[in-house]
Amino acid sequence: MAAPLELYCWKGDWGLPSVDIDCLTVLAYAKFAGAPLKVHKIANPWRSPTGTLPALKTREEGSLSQPSKIIIHLRKQKYNADYDLSAKEGADTLAFVSLLEEKLLPALIYTLWVDSKNYVDVTRCWYAENIPFPLNFLLPNRMHGQQLEKLRLVRGDPTLEPGEEIEKELYRDALECLTLLSQRLGSHKFFFGDSPSSLDAYVFGHLAPLLKIKLPSGKLQQHLNSLDNLRQFCTNILVLYFPSEGRDIPNRKMSVHTDGSDFDNEPHKRRNQILSALFAMGAMLGYAILTGIVTIKRTHPQEALVSAGHDDGGEDDED
Amino acid sequence: MGTVHARSMDTLPMQGRDLGVHPDDLDVMEVQQETKQEILENKDVVVQHVNIEGLGRTKEDYLGYEISEVFNAKNLVDVMKKSHEARQRLLRLGIFKEVEVIIDISEGADALPNGLDVTFEVTELKRLTGSYNTMVGNNEGSMVLGIKLPNMFGRGEKLTFQFSYGTKETSYGLSFFKPQPGCFERNFTLNLYKVTGQFPWSSLKETDRGISTELNFPLWMTDHTLKWEGVWRELGCLARSASFAVREESGHTLKSALSHTMVIDTRNSAILPKKGALLRINQELAGYTGGDASFLKEDFELQLNKPFILGSVLSASLWGGMLFPIGGQPTSIADRFYLGGPTSVRGFGMYSIGPQSEGDYLGGEAYWAGGIHLYTPLPFRSSRGGLADLFRTHFFLNAGNLCNLNYGEGPRAHLQKLAECIRWSYGAGIVLKLGNIARLELNYCIPMGVQSGDRICDGVQFGAGIRFL
Amino acid sequence: MSLAAEAFVSQIAAAEPWPENATLYQPLKEDQILLSDCASSLAVQAYLRMCGLPVQVRCRANAEYMSPSGKVPFIHVGNQVISELGPIVQFTKAKGHSLSDGLDDVQRAEMKAYMELVNNMLLTAELYIQWCDDNTAAEISRPRYSSPYSWPLNQILAYQKQWEIRRKMSAVGWAGKSLEQVYEDVSQCCQALSQRLGTQPYFFNKQPTELDALVFGHIFTILTTRLTNDELADRIKAYSNLLAFCRRIEQSYFDEQDKDGQSGSSRFSKGPSLI
Secondary structure, eight states, rough: OOEEEEEEEEOOOOOOOOOSHHHHHHHHHHHHHOEEEEEEEESGGGSTTTTSSSSOOOOSSSSEOOOHHHHHHHHTTTOOTTTOHHHHHHHHHHHHHHHHIIIIIHHHHIIIIISSHHIIIHHHHHHHHOTTTTTHHHHHHHHHHHHHHHHHHHTOOTTTTTHHHHHHHHHHHHHHHHHHHHHHHOOSSBBTBTTTTHHHHHHHHHHHHHSSOOOOHHHHHHHHHOHHHHHHHHHHHHHHOOHHHHHHHHHHHHHHHHHHHHHHHHHHHHHHHHHHHHHEEEEEEEEHHHSSSSSSSOOOHHHEEEEEEHHHHHHHHHH | HHHHHHHHHHHGGGGGGTTOOOHHHHHHHHHHHHHHHHTTTBEEEEEEEEEEEEEESHHHHHHHHHGGGGGGGOOOOHHHHHHHHHHHHHHTTTTTEEEEEEEEESSSSTTTTTTTEEEEEEEEEHHHHEEEEEEEEEEEEEEEEEEEEEETTSSOOEEEEEEEESSEEEEEEEEEEEETTTEEEEEEEEEEEEEEEGGGGGEEEEEEEEEEEEEEEETTTTEEEEEEEEEEEEESSSSOOOOOOHHHHHHHEOOOOEEEEEEOOSSOOOSSOOOOOEEEEEEEEEEEEEEOOOEEEEEEEEEEEOOOGGGGGGEEEEEEEEESSTTOOOOOOTTOOOOOOOTTSTTTTTTTSSOOOOOOOOOBSSSEEEEEEEOOOTOOOOOOSGGGGEEEEEEEEEEEEEEEOOOTSSSHHHHHHHHHSEEEEEEEEEEETTTTEEEEEEEEEEESSOTTTBBOOOEEEEEESSSOO | OOOHHHHIIIIIIITOOOOOOEEESOOTTTTTTTTHHHHHHHHHHHHHHTTTTOOEEEEEHHHHHSSSOOOOOOETTTEEESHHHHHHHHHHHHEEETTTTTTTTTHHHHHHHHHHHHHIIIIHHHHHHHHHHHHHHIIIHHHHHHTTTTTTTHHHHHHHHHHHEEEEEEEOOOOOOOOHHHHHHHHHHHHHHHHHHHOBBBTTTOOOOOTHHHHHHHHHHHHOOOOOOSSSHHHHHHHHHHHHHHHHIIIIIHHHHHHTTTTTTHHHHSSSOOO
């Protein structure tokens, strides 16, 4: 064991060690297993040895990019977080990972990459800002296309279009999955007792982005936030295993929160207030002019009328 | 002397290059020629040379058939008439942008005193023309790209390609057209296409990919089309709420069909005819050449037009058709007949008559429909011609029926079945002629004989169509 | 399941009893159906039998295209059409028939997780072997899949399907796997199922649940279907408690009806017997 293995993954943000689900899973597993990895947090997948992220550079098997393969490789290197699990617990791990992949992952892809509001306001924004020029013009769109294609293939529906119907279906499955996970976790600290295992890594990888990234349309987030034990589970792992990222969580979270609420409610309210006040004033003024209570210009009363009418129209449009 | 007359006349055919398009203008031409005939008809002339100038890739032998008649002209009027006809024949080929005729005295060593040379100055169409369109429909945008190669190999062949890329569907069509030299009406077409149609009245979506070959030829007064078509049809439900009957029809089928169409059309216009008749008989045999669908389909269309008092026109139409399944296989929803709508039995919803399941119309295996129209010019119009000529008012009475037949029962039972539950409607409206290919109608309709399950359109109904009852 | 149907489920369907004429549609049994579809169809049939809900099996060449989700089997109950086991379970639940009511929250979570394990690994492995193993695809899958269609449509549709499944495999990260690795995954999955089953008669003690139906559907079909080689079945035969489990379900839910005589269709729909 000379040099530590090298892991390439997406860099972090929003208080997460990485923004990508697979990278988070691998990172968490490595921490749980105590594997000494040299982690390259990058924002350019072309710099990874496989062209995708995450990627683990190994001596024997070349570079690995699937999280399950990376975890198996780490296990072979004696970095095994599942060492203490019974055979039944091992079976449960397999089952719950399947549950995550079949039920939650499609909804996560949808909410991060397909839901147009989230994609335009958050996902594309982040990748466009962080990927170096000129790839930032190319990659986000390509990733969007790939994810949509993946969703179509996984669902087996080649005509799948983003829309309310599919969203409802995916979210129904995902909400059920979250509830099931919450029930399975119960009041435990980790899924199998007091020490984390690969299942915890997978669950953390899938839930943490949902918890931390502030999304404009966040049905899944709302549900996750209502499941206290899962939220606590993720926060715990962040605090215990990723303390460096955890430090700036509070203020970051605060600022994001205020940002979000500003964005969500206040401007609307304020804009509506202003608009309604303007409209009321316009209407009153119009009425006053029409009925002759106020005359602006004795010489050209018609012009005044016309301009008043225009003002009204303009405001209607803004509404 | 002859020269002077000829020169003064040769402006005549040049009046417009649209001569071939408007049959109405032709009358005017003939009238003008009649007036000159007195002076010129006795001058004997010989057409010595006929030249075509401006040819690029077009092969001369291909044009020879079109202009050979000019040599047979015996006098000057004849020469002009024949040249004019030849010019129209050349334009009809669709390979020239412009054709001008110049008639001159023969010159040179072998020139006869009464010899004439006729020269056609032609401008060929470009080797490749392209078009680009964008269309926005309800909930769908599409981009249409068209490429046309007229006169590809110099003998009137034409290759057209159209590609439409939409937000939901893409479709394309590639067609190769080859006329027989000397008989343009006898031609051969090869098509390769993919089209997608959505039929909300049946909650049905159909994607067709196919290949077809078509042979057109005139025979005495009639035009015939022989066609073989091999098409891969993919049917699917338009919405998840589609009825189970439509769901059962979903999937892929392969249809290979031979069909024959005969048309006699003596009408003066296809859209708002004043006189003449149309008879179209179409028969289609599917199954013997491969594929999954097997049936025999027969249908006909008859239309008679007669001028009536005060410039109005009386028109009567009758349609009918039958579909016989072969080999005990049920017929496909895509092959059956549909009836109803603003250009067939008015006052009913689009294709919303007859057998249905949970609100989806399944079509029928037999139908008939008839209509009587009285077309009148717009009242209060100021003068003849102009925009008002595109409009007519009409009063109509339509009737029809669509049903499935039990082919074990015999013709008496069939007639009885077609005669009961007749849907009919009457009303009045305005018709607008769009070019010479389609028409728009705005009608007030009163549907009668409505059966349960039919969707009606009581009152004002708007429609557009190419084929109409 | 269609959303419109779902909306009804909560309100109307609950009030309507299970009709006698409920029908299950699947591809043609003899010539067309493939291992994966057959397994899914058998799972649904087993589930409905466990619930005591009668269903008539109909084979249609275009079943795949009739299904609202493009997957078989689907059931037509009243005027509703529901495809795949998961939605069908929800639908029967709304009608008051459920096999998992006796489970506590953790058990229910585990049950769902194991069902997804079967879908995620066993079903994917079946699809992989059918369409990505060149031998199986050429000798069994393509000819069978396209058997109802005439030339050249049969070729087009079979290759289209194969292409689609291969792309799906690369989307779920299975494209790079070798056949041996897939068999290894099947073993791993069966190992997990065998582990979870232990010595119990059913996965959750005495009563069968939808998980039992799903596992039975897949394992029974794999054991009784002839492929180009027996590797897949052999992998499963290593787990004796799973074999006993399959026999148990076959005897309790399929055999007695067969003896009754109303049988033709039901035996027909299940295929050959294990015993």
